[in-house]
Amino acid sequence: MLKIENLHATVADKPILKGLSLAINAGEIHAIMGPNGAGKSTLSYVLGGRPGYEVTEGSVMFAPNVIPGESRGSDGALELGPDFRRGTGTTETLDLLALDPHERAAAGLFLGFQYPVEIPGVSNVQFLRESLNAQRKARGQEPLSGGDFLKLAREKAGLLKLDMDMLKRPVNVGFSGGEKKRNEMVQMGILDPKLAILDETDSGLDIDALRVVGDGINTIMRRPDKAVLLITHYQRLLDYVQPDFVHVLAAGRIVKSGGPELALELEREGYAEIAA
Amino acid sequence: MTATTHPSRRDEAWRYSDIDAVTAAWPLPAPESIVVPAGGEFRRAIVQDAGAIHQIEMSIGKGATAALHILNIGGAYGRIELAVTLHEGADFTLGAVQIGGGDQNLEIVTTVTHAEPGAKSRQIVRSVLGGTATGTYLGKVAVARDAQQTDSEQDVKAMLLGRSATANAKPELEIFADDVKCAHGCAIGELDAMSLYYLQSRGLPPAEAKKILLQAFVAGVFDGAEDEARLQALALAKLGELV
Numbered sequence: 001m002l003k004i005e006n007l008h009a010t011v012a013d014k015p016i017l018k019g020l021s022l023a024i025n026a027g028e029i030h031a032i033m034g035p036n037g038a039g040k041s042t043l044s045y046v047l048g049g050r051p052g053y054e055v056t057e058g059s060v061m062f063a064p065n066v067i068p069g070e071s072r073g074s075d076g077a078l079e080l081g082p083d084f085r086r087g088t089g090t091t092e093t094l095d096l097l098a099l100d101p102h103e104r105a106a107a108g109l110f111l112g113f114q115y116p117v118e119i120p121g122v123s124n125v126q127f128l129r130e131s132l133n134a135q136r137k138a139r140g141q142e143p144l145s146g147g148d149f150l151k152l153a154r155e156k157a158g159l160l161k162l163d164m165d166m167l168k169r170p171v172n173v174g175f176s177g178g179e180k181k182r183n184e185m186v187q188m189g190i191l192d193p194k195l196a197i198l199d200e201t202d203s204g205l206d207i208d209a210l211r212v213v214g215d216g217i218n219t220i221m222r223r224p225d226k227a228v229l230l231i232t233h234y235q236r237l238l239d240y241v242q243p244d245f246v247h248v249l250a251a252g253r254i255v256k257s258g259g260p261e262l263a264l265e266l267e268r269e270g271y272a273e274i275a276a
Numbered sequence: 277m278t279a280t281t282h283p284s285r286r287d288e289a290w291r292y293s294d295i296d297a298v299t300a301a302w303p304l305p306a307p308e309s310i311v312v313p314a315g316g317e318f319r320r321a322i323v324q325d326a327g328a329i330h331q332i333e334m335s336i337g338k339g340a341t342a343a344l345h346i347l348n349i350g351g352a353y354g355r356i357e358l359a360v361t362l363h364e365g366a367d368f369t370l371g372a373v374q375i376g377g378g379d380q381n382l383e384i385v386t387t388v389t390h391a392e393p394g395a396k397s398r399q400i401v402r403s404v405l406g407g408t409a410t411g412t413y414l415g416k417v418a419v420a421r422d423a424q425q426t427d428s429e430q431d432v433k434a435m436l437l438g439r440s441a442t443a444n445a446k447p448e449l450e451i452f453a454d455d456v457k458c459a460h461g462c463a464i465g466e467l468d469a470m471s472l473y474y475l476q477s478r479g480l481p482p483a484e485a486k487k488i489l490l491q492a493f494v495a496g497v498f499d500g501a502e503d504e505a506r507l508q509a510l511a512l513a514k515l516g517e518l519v
């Protein structure tokens with residue numbers, strides 16, 4: 001699904017990612033852990049195409065429909081159509097870094113923000129409906145009607161136990177930290193991506209909200225044709241969303257990879273030991 | 277407003293104007309006169325879409341209410357000039373949006389005089405400027421000596437879509453009474469990069485994302501306007517041309 005090779009990136013001319021490689025297959029959940037300032041958010045922004053995050057070396061290929069062991073994507077395959085921009089990629093595999101942020105979204109990438117943005121005056125449901133329909137248009141699909149959209153939004157809000165009234169309010173304005181993170185997950189549910197990169201979705205959540213968000217991630221994303229990259233500082237989210245692989249990011253590179261037990265080891269011994 | 281020789285840039289109220297266009301239009305016809313009688317209620321929507329100089333003199337009688345909503349969007353040079361006099365306990369609302377692209381020059385120039393006590397005026401002006409366009413708001417609030425308990429507000433914001441666009445904003449107070457509340461706020465900014473990125477990360481193409489943010493920026497100005505739906509639709513269409 002995602003193949004990152006030797007990725008180097010700078011922010012404001014400062015090198016942050018220094019040769020990061022990572023491969024994620026459909027059906028897998030990967031966790032990236034690491035100390036503050038290691039470059040975790042930078043990685044998520046680079047993958048999401050945020051302006052100012054400049055790739056100086058390396059490649060990222062994104063194959064939203066490739067499932068290991070299957071010749072072609074399952075029923076849930078995203079039809080991208082012949083006109084979809086692919087960079088130097090092929091029919092199956094997109095050159096992610098050549099795409100604009102909105103094209104990456106239409107190709108099935110979702111970024112859960114560490115700090116979701118407040119946008120006064122713009123209603124959640126309005127912008128989400130327009131976003132979903134913009135994605136569908138880019139893929140050559142018919143728009144979703146207002147009624148169908150509201151039904152979908154209500155279902156996902158229910159899943160994340162977020163009041164439907166909050167979804168009608170301006171984007172994240174006056175939301176608590178936990179409500180913002182649940183709103184991110186409602187958006188993920190509505191947009192139904194193939195690959196979700198979730199940057200510290202667990203921070204700011206109390207224990208009940210953590211369970212709700214964890215269940216939400218599992219319900220929406222734990223499927224053979226989808227994948228998740230969970231960026232987290234703590235082990236606790238991983239009790240709810242069990243990763244298949246855990247990686248340690250330090251000083252702009254993956255310095256260690258392992259199974260779920262690596263997260264427990266990190267919790268016990270701290271990053272300094274492991275990353276050394 | 278009733279000068280006989282045409283103005284130059286040395287005249288404060290015409291400092292940012294397209295003087296060639298003003299000269300070509302000179303002499304201007306007499307200003308439109310609106311008299312709202314005591315206790316009356318007046319609402320009017322004005323769409324300036326052809327490049328005109330529109331001057332209005334308005335007198336709002338005792339206890340009367342007047343609301344003007346203005347959409348200033350058309351022509352190479354569009355100017356709306358208001359001279360409003362409020363009598364005792366009168367209430368005046370101006371809600372104005374100007375949206376300009378290319379090399380348009382759009383301006384709203386107001387003089388609001390609180391001639392008697394207890395009147396209230398509220399002006400909200402939003403400008404969105406792209407290309408090499410210029411948008412200007414010059415607004416003077418004058419409070420006469422015995423116009424106590426005056427309550428006036430000027431809320432002025434401009435959004436620049438590029439480095440070559442220009443916004444001028446000058447709220448001005450001339451107060452001769454001592455028991456007054458006159459608020460004014462003025463801000464010139466650009467679209468928030470993080471908001472724009474957030475919207476695009478959900479799948480909105482850049483132009484759509486900008487349009488949504490600009491729509492939010494001008495939202496509310498036309499609330500309760502005469503012809504509100506038409507003003508909103510015209511504003512949105514013009515924003516769509518700009519992004």
Ligand SMILES: Nc1ncnc2c1ncn2[C@@H]1O[C@H](COP(=O)(O)OP(=O)(O)O)[C@@H](O)[C@H]1O
Nearest residue numbers: 011012014016035036037038039040041042043
């Ligand atoms: N906009 C920015 N301008 C300058 N430096 C930045 C910016 N964003 C991040 N950095 C720097 O990049 C490094 C990595 O930051 P970040 O990716 O946010 O780390 P993490 O998410 O792992 O805590 C830090 O040293 C941080 O100071």
Ligand SMILES: [Mg+2]
Nearest residue numbers: 040041042114
């Ligand atoms: Mg971070």
